[in-house]
Amino acid sequence: MSTRPMRAFVLTAPGKYAVQEVPAPVAAPGEAVVDVERVGVCGTDVEFYTGAMAYLHQGHSSYPMRLGHEWSGRVVSVGEGVDPVWVGRRVMGDTMLGCGACRRCRRGHQHVCEKRQELGIRGERAGALAEQLAVPVSSLHVLPDSVDAVLGALVEPGGNALRAARATALGPGDRALVLGPGTIGLLVAMFLRAAGAEVHLMGRSDNSPAFARELGFADVWTEKTVPDLPFDAIVDASNAVQLPGLALELVEPGGRVVYVGLAGAPSRIDTRTLALKDVTAVGILSASPGLDDTIRAYADGSVDPRPLVAATVGLEAVGPVLAGERPHGAGPGPKIHVDPRSG
Structure with missing residues (x-):
């Protein structure tokens, strides 16, 4: 299997980080690998940067970790048991990854599953601040052509x-x-x-x-x-x-x-x-039940959140953004996006 390197933003301790070369992901059974196009920086990411995030103190998260849960991209490979039709699709993904077997998951409430992983937040599922990302295909939502990469990365907060x-x-x-x-x-x-x-x-x-x-x-x-x-x-x-x-x-x-x-x-x-x-x-916890309707609202133009994005930066600028710095030339919006392929 390929272990070619890729670039990823790694938070190693409160206030400490590096852009590292790490092995690119390989799709496990039931998974897809995505080329990441856009990632939003969230207040939750800032809490991990400062060390204030409660999950760190509750044992749900630990350093080193790869952040990033508001993202969009394109599927480039799939694992065993996944329909190859997914390859090439533009997608975003649910942050909340339930166990799939408990009572809450069976009732459609995987976002409050006791054993859930949260992409880039809780558990050991690496986040999207990297050139590529591996996720369960069950968490993916297809983006229509009218929802570009910027809008795609705004679906999660929109949900x-x-x-x-x-x-x-x-x-x-x-x-x-x-x-x-x-x-x-x-x-x-x-x-x-x-x-x-x-x-x-x-x-x-x-x-x-x-x-x-x-x-x-x-x-x-x-x-x-x-x-x-x-x-x-x-x-x-x-x-x-x-x-x-x-x-x-x-x-x-x-x-x-x-x-x-x-x-x-x-x-x-x-x-x-x-x-x-x-x-x-x-x-309200989680966008999970609202993702598809958010995509539809962006697609039909009834809600246009693009003005919220003040700037798009590369991985090297993520640390300063988490520390509270505004990128040079940033607009007035509250959201900073990252293009992991730039720089």
């Missing part, structure tokens, strides 16, 4: 956002407030707008709202300036420990609060308020 937007159960005539105008928050806002809802956003400063306004969201506020309006649903897409409680305070009685953001410390909500306001609270 999280789509599920959060749908969990609000909002449509025309309803009003939503999205807390945190980062990548997920802005994607949630785009999906809510596509559903016909009136969308408001709240950021931490006067800087992040400026970009949201460029995307056509006129109602952008800070915590001090949020208007006294009836919000039928509130989506917390932030990492601020106090905002889950604020969401519950601000939502209309009979409304919904959707939690897709994760703070670095435990958040607290008053369940008395939840009950007395008759509010429905929904937690």
Whole structure:
């Protein structure tokens, strides 16, 4: 079998990394090998870089590790038992890889499987910050021609956002407030707008709202300036420990609060308020159930997340990006993409 080398970004310890030559993957039975075209850098990757990611302390992850779970590419080979028709297809892949045998997996909930691997995050499944990637073919989703590599690498965060937007159960005539105008928050806002809802956003400063306004969201506020309006649903897409409680305070009685953001410390909500306001609270983990519908939304143009990508860099620039540096010439968007083939 081929063991030719390829380039990969390897995180060796908190704050320490290298672009290394490693053996290229060979497709095991049931797997496909993909030429990676684009990878998104995510806040989860930053937590691994700083060493703050909870999985490191829970024994689910360890260094050295290869990051990268928002990706797109083209299948170049397949393993035993896989239909050769997959070769040449443009694809993206589900991050969550369940065991396939437990009760949760059998019920279609592989994204909360106790034994799951998470590509580039949990377990020993290497991520996509490399020239090639090996994944179970069962995790792949085909991209139509109208969904290019950039959009393909935005399907995974888009799936999280789509599920959060749908969990609000909002449509025309309803009003939503999205807390945190980062990548997920802005994607949630785009999906809510596509559903016909009136969308408001709240950021931490006067800087992040400026970009949201460029995307056509006129109602952008800070915590001090949020208007006294009836919000039928509130989506917390932030990492601020106090905002889950604020969401519950601000939502209309009979409304919904959707939690897709994760703070670095435990958040607290008053369940008395939840009950007395008759509010429905929904937690969202993973894009898995929303990937196909996200691809369709990108393909038909009802949601166009391309402006979120500020820059595309090579593997050598990943470390500085994880450390918080903005690439030279980057636009105002929150997302940095990587082309592992460049450089």
